[in-house]
Amino acid sequence: MIVKSLVLKNYRNHTNTRLVFSDRFNIIYGDNGQGKTNILEAIYLCASGRSHRTAKDSELIKFGCDSFSINANVFNIGSLEKDIEIKYYENQKNKLKINEIPIKKIGALMGNLYAVLFSPEDLFIVKQGPTERRRFVDITLSQIRPSYFYNLQQLTKILKQRNTLLKNINSNPKLMDTVDIWNIRLAEVAASIITARRTFSKMLSNLAESQHNFLTEKSEKISFDYKCSFQITEDDDKNKIQNLYIKSLEKTLSRDIILGYTTMGPHRDDYDIMVNGKSLKLFGSQGQQRSAVLSLKIAEIELIKRETEQYPVLLLDDVMSELDNNRQKYLMESIKEVQTFVTCTSTEHFENLLSGESNFFKIVGGN
Template sequence: MYIDKISLKNFRNYRDETIEFSKDLNIIYGQNAQGKTNIIEAVFLCASGRSHRTSKDAELVNIDGTGFSILLELEKTEGRKNIGIEYERGKKKIVKINEVPVKKIGSLMGNLVAVIFSPEDILIIKEGPSQRRRFIDITLCQLKPSYFYDLQQYNKILLQRNALLKEIQFRRSLLDTLEVWDYKIAELSSRIMIARNEFINRLCEIAKRIHFNLTDGSESMEIKYSPSVGLHNLSDPAELKNEFIKQLSNTRASELKRCVTLIGPHRDDYEMVLNGLSLKMFGSQGQQRTSVLSLKLAEIEIIRSETDENPVLLLDDVMSELDFKRREFLLENIKNIQTFITCTDKDLFENRNFGDNLYIRVEAGRAYY
């Protein structure tokens, strides 16, 4: 799949701009704070329904506008498609596929599949579990709309269950109703955790091979899923659901005391290990960046095998973060993938031929060829 063009109206610092792309390598260059990353953000928004920089749609609106619109046109094996996103302050975001509004944001998933790699991705390793869950969830939501719906429903039920735990403090008669919510949350949890376990196992297998090659065999990387509750079987949904209900029962007293749900996918984590040691605790900055690169390349490989198409690759200001060897490894492994690279200096790419290279200079929210 590849993107032909994108039209931005009142999006960030773009007033009204249509930008056409090459199906190979697109180098988006210019000085800082001119709008390079905003293009990447708009593309990712069309793939996932969310920005990779903010959770507030209002922040995406041009300072002089009341709303924004994006129209992205792409080519897939199944034919041409367009994705439209419209937003007005104070109103719900509207998503359109081929000009037809979709009722649920989940209908967007899989139409455009994108992998994004930015300097902030090192937080996958350095920060808390929420960053690591987010990385997995974004990929799984794009690959499996059913996972997106399960996760969305789980988060709603989690809020309702937590509200009930608080209400029980004042109305003990509601205690018996907690069992109903236990069954609901257990069923969703079992599906989410099985999907995560399968994905992490596959990610580990591929990333381990890539990392071994990237480091000339000097480093061995492992990824270990750490669900929030000890479970014996992460492949049988029925068994997992029953086990989860038992664990909820065991934590009932603590949950009532703290008024929050203490176990479930919202507390999952996974650990990255390098040569037997925690990458977060003992890995150098360089080792952590290299490991994230291995993860992203593994993500591309998984998407390709699941969809029979290459994803769109978004590299937001990462080349300056990688040394020469890792830059070359990355560039050699993204051939035949439509790639968007933001940078301040295009000289790094002028002697490289990926087919139809396109250089786009961005200045004050305008694109020049």
């Protein structure tokens, strides 16, 4: 996929920024706080429907203004060009258009642009808690499978309703009769999410393993394993998982009522990232953790390509300076067919790494 051009109006510190991109490398450089990451964030928003830095769209509006807009012209192989438009007015929902046609659901945005973002914060995937790992998987899966995104939205809704029910049962014991209905609804959506996560993790793990073999000259074997919050086996199909989940919800019901929330389910899943069979979070050195994230990110690009037959665009936010020479070269080798956007404070770093056509954009104060 290729983002041909981008227009930002009153988006963060960009009043009216128009950029025409190279199909290969786009180096967005400038001093700190000038608006480089804001450009990557806008591209990412077009692909995933959310900013990687905030859940509040109102923060994206330029200070003192009441709306922002993003227009991205995207080209993907085997299909027509697409104009993605996102407009947001304070206190209203996003208004989305694809080729001038309004779309109602944010899920319909998915699949028009695939993007992989790689920033220093991605180290959190390894270092921090399960939320970061779920987020990593959920965002990628949502891009390549809109149905997964809808299921996640459903999951959040149903969990909210079930949790309200749990909180009210003590004061209104009659509500107990409705728990089964909520368990069934929850388990149906959960089983779809769980099977998707299980398949995704296996694919990602295999791809990351071959990347990592190459990067570490076979001295390290990486794995990325899905850990469902209740016991399932590899052969369990969706129906079986649904039933297993209902059983575990029944088992934990009394605890859930005391706590007032659902303690088991996809919102509690995790992923084990291991190197040579040992937890990377607990035993990996900083360098090993960085290498693992690099392998996972390259695997993510490959996975999107396999699933969608399109390479995603790659957004590298401040990562080049964090990688040593070998890893920089390795990354560059791996993304030969990927349109890449790089932010940096100085271009010195790149001149000997870049091959092919590159556009340079100097950003000063949102211009």
